[in-house]
Amino acid sequence: MTVSAANPPFNEYTAAPGATVFPYTFKIIKSDDMTVLVNGVAKVIGTDYSLSGVGANNGGNITFLAPMVGGENVVARMNLAFDRQTDYQQNGDFRSPTVNSDFDRLWLALQQMAQSQKASIKLPFTTTADQSITQSAAQRANTILAFDAAGNLTISTTDAENVALAQEAAAAAVAAAASINPADLVHKTGNETIGGTKTFSLSPQIPNVAAGNSSQNAANTAFVSAALAALDALVVHLAGAETIAGTKTFSTPPIAKNLDRAWVNFNGTGAITIRDSYNVTTVGDTGVGLYTVNFTSTVNASGAMKITFIPDATILAGGSPRTCRGFSQGSTAIVIESGAEAAGAGTRIDFPTICLAVT
Numbered sequence: 022m023t024v025s026a027a028n029p030p031f032n033e034y035t036a037a038p039g040a041t042v043f044p045y046t047f048k049i050i051k052s053d054d055m056t057v058l059v060n061g062v063a064k065v066i067g068t069d070y071s072l073s074g075v076g077a078n079n080g081g082n083i084t085f086l087a088p089m090v091g092g093e094n095v096v097a098r099m100n101l102a103f104d105r106q107t108d109y110q111q112n113g114d115f116r117s118p119t120v121n122s123d124f125d126r127l128w129l130a131l132q133q134m135a136q137s138q139k140a141s142i143k144l145p146f147t148t149t150a151d152q153s154i155t156q157s158a159a160q161r162a163n164t165i166l167a168f169d170a171a172g173n174l175t176i177s178t179t180d181a182e183n184v185a186l187a188q189e190a191a192a193a194a195v196a197a198a199a200s201i202n203p204a205d206l207v208h209k210t211g212n213e214t215i216g217g218t219k220t221f222s223l224s225p226q227i228p229n230v231a232a233g234n235s236s237q238n239a240a241n242t243a244f245v246s247a248a249l250a251a252l253d254a255l256v257v258h259l260a261g262a263e264t265i266a267g268t269k270t271f272s273t274p275p276i277a278k279n280l281d282r283a284w285v286n287f288n289g290t291g292a293i294t295i296r297d298s299y300n301v302t303t304v305g306d307t308g309v310g311l312y313t314v315n316f317t318s319t320v321n322a323s324g325a326m327k328i329t330f331i332p333d334a335t336i337l338a339g340g341s342p343r344t345c346r347g348f349s350q351g352s353t354a355i356v357i358e359s360g361a362e363a364a365g366a367g368t369r370i371d372f373p374t375i376c377l378a379v380t
Contacts, residue, residue, distance in 0.1 A: 028079070030099035030132045038091030045080040045097040050126055056100040057083055059093050076122075099133045101126065144174075282320040284378040287312075289359060290371045310360040310369020311348065319352040320379050327378045345375060355379065 028047045036043075036059075049055050052072050057064045064070055064085075074081015083097055107119060144152060152174040154161070160176075165184060167177035207213060257263060283300035287293060289312060293304045300320070305313040348358040357377060360370025 030129070030136050032097045034095040036089035036091060036093040036095050039088045040091075041085045041088050043083045043085075043095050043097065045074070045083060047080050047099055047132075048078050048129060049075055049080070049099065050122055050129070051075065054099060054101050054129075056098055058096040058098070061094070099129065099136075101130045101133050282379050283314075283316050284376070285314055286374070286376045288373055289375045290373045307356060308369070310358055310371055312357045312359070312375065313354055314357060314377055315354045316352075321352070323350075327380070345372065 030047045032043070032045050032047075034043050045055065052066055052075050055072070057066075057070060059069075066072055069087075070083050070085045072081065072083060083095075089095075107122075150171075150173050154166075154174060154176060156176055164176045167175055169175045207215060257265060283298075285298040285301040285304060286296040287298075287304045288296065293306050293312065295301070295304055300317045301314060302317050303315045305315065307313050345357060345359040348356040350356075355377065357375065358369060359372045359375060360368065
């Protein structure tokens with residue numbers, strides 16, 4: 022009898038509904054040289070299944086007494102006990118079937134060991150350093166296998182439970198990411214429309230945008246500065262001399278302020294009182310019917326001057342016409358004469374309301 026290296030010492034199946042027979046393709050010497058597992062649970066020969074092909078080079082069949090539901094994991098694996106069960110007697114029989122079975126058992130055990138080695142974590146065949154784990158069971162508790170800086174086997178002080186929790190969290194994140202519709206994501210490249218209000222914990226950074234590109238790009242500081250500079254050249258400012266060109270239509274008439282170089286409205290009777298003024302500091306009482314209007318800043322000494330007045334009713338008594346006129350004019354002050362019939366002639370009179378405008 023021979024032992025073929027082509028037959029691995031195990032078979033694995035996923036059961037079909039109602040299945041009862043599962044072949045095994047490796048040689049066993051006795052029925053208890055094999056373990057049968059269903060979903061990882063060992064089954065008992067005679068109670069759960071029967072066996073054929075014991076001693077055959079190519080194995081036989083495992084027949085379950087109850088049919089499978091379907092989907093079960095069925096494993097048949099060699100499970101030789103590492104012992105010697107035959108004792109040859111001096112001058113006894115040396116029969117070939119007995120000797121062949123003994124030698125077959127040795128090679129079957131080696132195949133079993135080789136399969137166990139394949140299923141284990143191994144280092145390269147050329148590894149010379151001892152890879153023993155020397156820590157006690159208490160020291161190894163709740164730790165994980167690792168490799169040190171030299172690549173030798175050791176244990177890690179990292180809590181295995183924390184590693185498991187991290188792995189679970191990572192798996193949950195992957196599952197959550199898999200449930201996201203790619204159409205709902207904002208991508209790094211390409212044109213996309215973002216709907217709704219988005220609140221950022223920090224201000225988003227916007228790349229440099231050339232001025233005048235506001236139709237497609239968000240405005241950054243450079244863009245806003247350039248836009249304001251362009252706008253600044255197009256607007257009328259509150260201060261400074263500027264030329265306005267073209268026809269401007271106002272919805273309501275504009276209010277022109279301080280078009281005169283100076284003006285004042287004052288009470289010329291009794292103590293002189295200025296009601297309102299522009300570019301006028303004081304009005305002095307030079308004499309009856311004479312007032313000196315002093316300017317804050319100089320005016321054109323030859324500028325046009327307009328004076329109006331409101332006399333008392335008694336001023337016009339007797340029918341003589343009365344008026345106000347400029348008596349003398351300069352760039353810092355103007356002297357007003359009131360009440361005389363002619364310039365410098367007749368009797369001057371103090372008027373209660375006198376208005377002066379210099380343009």
